[in-house]
């Protein structure tokens with residue numbers, strides 16, 4: 001803003017003095033945050049190790065660790081990550097969206113119908129069909145948000161009504177245009193979304209760009225803090241983060257390349273994830289999302305249009321639901337009366353919560369969608385390899401979600417008692 | 422001081438359904454002056470300032486800012502005029518850090534869209550230092566971890582950081598201990614000495630007599646008296662608060 005004129009008084013400033021914190025100070029601050037209940041990504045990382053450990057043990061001879069299964073896992077992760085990314089935004093403002101699975105299905109069915117070919121078909125080009133599907137779902141989000149804010153009805157109820165109504169729409173559309181209730185996707189580009197892989201060299205090129213980009217941002221931020229005399233985190237921590245990312249992402253790309261390569265679908269989900277991460281952390285809109293989740297009244301008094309932010313978050317969740325829906329449909333190669341059903345809703349919400357986004361609003365990160373989706377998809381994948389029946393799978397899924405919610409409630413309680421957030 | 426009023430309200434009214442929270446109230450405050458607003462619980466003090474702040478829409482009456490008639494319909498309007506309000510409940514977002522709270526709604530940007538965190542942090546630090554707020558360990562900690570006095574200080578700092586002409590404080594010392602009350606009163610005096618108009622609501626007449634230049638007294642939504650502390654006594658003010666003479670409001674049960 002340009003009118004940032006301040007009633008400032010003269011006087012020497014002794015801020016951080018552009019000094020680095022020592023490693024000890026940094027670690028101490030981190031540890032006292034953890035003790036205070038601000039657990040960050042710690043529970044999810046422990047959870048991920050635990051789950052990979054369990055299924056690695058149970059399903060070891062069923063090739064849980066094989067490159068082939070790993071690439072399958074990445075394919076499974078893609079759709080859930082996309083949908084969960086949208087869920088994070090509604091959770092951040094302290095709301096919920098139960099309609100996402102079927103809204104995503106409305107998107108993928110719309111797209112598939114528009115792509116039908118031949119004399120009877122609509123013959124839309126793939127980009128127009130995909131665009132139309134995204135537009136339709138975003139408008140559905142607008143509708144949900146408008147009803148929730150205008151009528152002041154809890155999002156739980158409105159989106160539950162949406163869950164029913166949109167599942168009906170999916171049923172109507174799929175049975176109307178095909179006797180069998182299954183419509184095959186006829187476009188090669190859309191089919192390729194979840195069935196194509198990056199050429200191996202491109203996997204490495206993307207990897208290099210990401211790591212260099214991350215390192216550059218990190219150093220740029222350090223430099224601008226130093227220029228403003230603010231305190232800076234220890235150099236060691238910055239290097240640790242950069243090298244850590246380089247090693248983990250490098251291993252991820254390398255192992256995928258020993259099989260079919262990095263799936264295009266995970267790249268699509270990651271592009272969206274990073275886009276929304278950027279929006280949440282670096283823009284005014286993102287700041288307002290957190291403010292509305294933390295204290296809507298404070299946000300309102302700060303002149304923020306709280307209802308607009310709410311509506312926008314429902315639009316984001318519906319939009320991302322269609323991205324996920326399209327990826328999932330592409331993977332199956334068709335849409336049917338079942339599209340959007342099953343555990344998709346639960347898995348997507350569980351992914352966001354498991355990843356560390358609080359159900360109580362105001363706390364969480366966009367990256368939790370990816371971490372949570374990894375956990376959920378690993379469980380799903382492991383159980384599939386074990387050949388467990390769906391009854392057992394449902395019970396296990398329920399337990400995972402419960403564990404995540406308990407961690408959330410626990411960390412919220414200890415944050416409250418120690419006075420952090 | 423015979424300067425023109427910064428803010429002048431003429432005959433403002435506000436009702437919530439059957440409750441007449443404000444009736445035909447006149448109110449002025451001047452630059453460099455601390456105007457105290459007193460009255461019993463439910464007298465309408467908070468309602469009056471929320472009307473000024475654009476949180477509530479006033480039902481009747483006129484508002485003049487620096488002599489010009491204005492209509493205030495949202496908190497944005499108030500901020501644009503140069504009026505800052507520190508509410509009784511402070512309204513800080515607990516999940517955000519000190520810097521984010523101080524800049525909420527007015528974030529500094531670089532390249533048009535990016536939050537300029539370094540600049541905001543820098544300016545938040547400067548403002549806190551200029552107000553001699555030294556007890557906050559880090560401006561990057563979440564507000565939830567701060568004490569009542571620290572939160573109050575953040576809220577005041579947030580209000581004066583902008584080029585404000587009028588700062589309104591609703592019961593800034595209600596929840597504070599002796600030492601922290603002292604600091605906030607000093608802060609209030611410093612604001613007025615900088616040439617700002619200050620409105621302070623308090624139930625503590627001792628504090629008010631210490632810091633205020635004028636006192637406006639509300640009772641049951643009406644203005645019943647205006648005092649100058651040096652020319653009156655606490656007894657007189659107490660009398661006005663509890664038994665000040667009222668106009669008959671249409672429909673009022675006596």
Ligand SMILES: Nc1ncnc2c1ncn2[C@@H]1O[C@H](COP(=O)(O)OP(=O)(O)OP(=O)(O)O)[C@@H](O)[C@H]1O
Nearest residue numbers: 437440441442460461462463464465466467468469
């Ligand atoms: N949002 C509202 N809806 C209905 N009535 C309200 C509302 N806000 C205030 N009132 C009523 O208006 C009257 C004035 O309230 P107000 O909060 O302005 O009092 P106050 O002088 O600030 O009191 P206190 O000293 O307790 O803070 C009270 O009768 C109160 O019940």
Ligand SMILES: [Mg+2]
Nearest residue numbers: 466467468509
């Ligand atoms: Mg009040």
